[in-house]
Amino acid sequence: MLGSGTSVGVPTIGCHCAVCTSSDPRDNRLRPSILVSYDGRNVLIDTTPDFRSQALRAHIERLDAVLFTHAHADHIMGLDDVRPFNFRQKGNIPIYGAPETLASIRRSFPYIFENAQRETNIPQIEAREIDGQAFHVFGVEFQPVPVLHGRQTIYGFRFGEAAYLTDHSDIPEQSMQRLGGLDVLFLDALRYKPHPTHSTVDLSIRTAQTLGARRAFFTHICHDLGHERAESLLPSNIRLAYDGLEITVRAE
Ligand SMILES: [Zn+2]
Ligand SMILES: [Zn+2]
Ligand SMILES: [Zn+2]
Numbered sequence: 001m002l003g004s005g006t007s008v009g010v011p012t013i014g015c016h017c018a019v020c021t022s023s024d025p026r027d028n029r030l031r032p033s034i035l036v037s038y039d040g041r042n043v044l045i046d047t048t049p050d051f052r053s054q055a056l057r058a059h060i061e062r063l064d065a066v067l068f069t070h071a072h073a074d075h076i077m078g079l080d081d082v083r084p085f086n087f088r089q090k091g092n093i094p095i096y097g098a099p100e101t102l103a104s105i106r107r108s109f110p111y112i113f114e115n116a117q118r119e120t121n122i123p124q125i126e127a128r129e130i131d132g133q134a135f136h137v138f139g140v141e142f143q144p145v146p147v148l149h150g151r152q153t154i155y156g157f158r159f160g161e162a163a164y165l166t167d168h169s170d171i172p173e174q175s176m177q178r179l180g181g182l183d184v185l186f187l188d189a190l191r192y193k194p195h196p197t198h199s200t201v202d203l204s205i206r207t208a209q210t211l212g213a214r215r216a217f218f219t220h221i222c223h224d225l226g227h228e229r230a231e232s233l234l235p236s237n238i239r240l241a242y243d244g245l246e247i248t249v250r251a252e
Contacts, residue, residue: 001034001186001217001219001241001242001243001244001245001246001247002030002033002034002035002044002048002050002051002054002055002057002058002243003029003030003031003032003033003048003050003054003243004029004030004032004219004220004221004240004241004242004243004245005029005030005031005032005220005221005222005243006029006031006032006074006190006198006220006221006222007031007072007073007074008074008222009029009030009031009050010027010028010029010221010222010223011027011028011223012222012223015223017223018226019223019224019225019226020223022226022227024226024227024228025242025243026227026228026240026242026243027226027227028243029221029242029243030048030050030053030054030243031048031049031050031074031075032046032048032074032075032166032167032219032220033045033046033047033048033050033051033054033075034164034186035058035060036140036159038138038140038251039138039139039140041062041064041065041137041138042060042062042063042064043064043065043066043067043137043138043140043142044063044065044066044067045066045067045068045069045157045164045166046066046067046068046069046075046076046166047066047068047075047076047077047078047079047081047082048074048075048077048078049073049074049077049078050078051078051079051081052078052081054078054243055081057243057244058244061088062085062088062089063082063085063089063093064093064137064138065093065094065095065096065137065138066079066082066093066094066095066096066125067095067096067097067137067142067157068095068096068097068098068101068102068105068155069101069154069155069156069157069164069166069167070097070098070101070149070152070154070155070167071097071100071101071104071105071108072167075166075167076104076105076108077108079095079105079108079109079112079123079125080109080112080122080123082123082124082125083121083122083123083124086121086123086124087121091124092124092125092126093123093124093125093126094125094126094127094128094137095125095126095127095128096128096129096130096135096137096142097127097129097130097155098129098130098131098144098154098155099129099131101154101155102127102129105127106127109123112125130144130155132144132146140159140160140251141159141160141252142157142158142159143157143158143159143178144156144157145157145158145163145165145171145175145178145179146172146174146175147165147167147168147170147171147172147175148168148169148170148171148172149167149168149169149197149198150169150196150197152197154167154168156168156175158178158179158182159249159251160249160250160251160252161181161182161183161184161249161250161251161252162182162183162184162185162186162247162249163179163182163184163185163186164186164187165185165186165187165188166186166187166188166219166220167188167197167198167220168187168188168198168199169195169196169197169198169199171207176210176211179211179213180211180212182211182212182213182214183213183214183215183249183250184213184214184215184216184217184247184249185207185208185211185213185215185216185217186216186217186218186219186241187199187204187207187208187216187217187218187219188204188218188219188220189201189203189204189218189219189220189221189225189240190220190221190222190224191221191222191224191225192224192225193224198220201218201225201230201234204216204218204238205234205235205238208237208238209235213237214237215237215238215239215247216237216238216239217238217239217240217241217245217247218234218238218239218240218241219241221240221241225240227240227242
């Protein structure tokens with residue numbers, strides 16, 4: 001878990017609330033992202049504005065692919081920081097996303113995709129569209145899982161016995177059917193109060209219980225939730241994720 005925080009991060013700029021000023025390191029939440037490591041490969045889900053700090057903190061020394069859930073700023077703005085991996089690995093890094101997500105990334109980072117003569121180093125990436133069908137990344141199957149993020153449909157991903165469902169306010173029935181038999185479910189639980197584009201603690205408890213996931217970890221958390229107190233109120237198989245959390249899951 002590279003980042004368990006909401007779009008503005010925790011602490012939040014200018015805020016003096018109990019969570020933003022907490023001394024519990026689990027209340028320090030960078031923007032939302034996870035790293036999936038297997039067979040010497042590192043597959044990143046989303047490049048947050050904190051990606052550089054996250055990579056340094058987690059001692060990430062290689063990057064083999066990036067999967068994008070959607071193109072909101074808190075999920076893409078660290079893309080430029082893949083460059084050190086290009087220098088080290090001397091090759092392109094594939095990035096995967098829905099066509100509309102890749103189109104937004106092209107608009108956000110036009111210099112990466114222009115064929116103009118370059119005077120500086122730019123990210124060396126190779127865009128690969130995903131269409132809802134499962135795809136393989138270095139031998140592991142990733143199943144896109146459409147979820148509703150307000151009115152927008154974005155992707156979560158299932159891999160083996162785990163699934164990562166960041167920003168969502170609703171999960172269509174067809175997608176729920178792709179989420180049976182999970183050992184580990186990471187899911188958005190922004191806060192207690194309802195939000196038009198995000199899941200809440202109560203809604204995500206219901207989702208985890210409906211799916212029968214053995215363990216669930218909440219992420220994309222705002223400063224309304226202090227780690228210790230919020231976790232003490234949860235069922236025992238549901239925990240708050242925190243930056244630096246490492247979980248081992250079976251590839252299925
Ligand atoms: Zn987000
Ligand atoms: Zn605060
Ligand atoms: Zn979003």
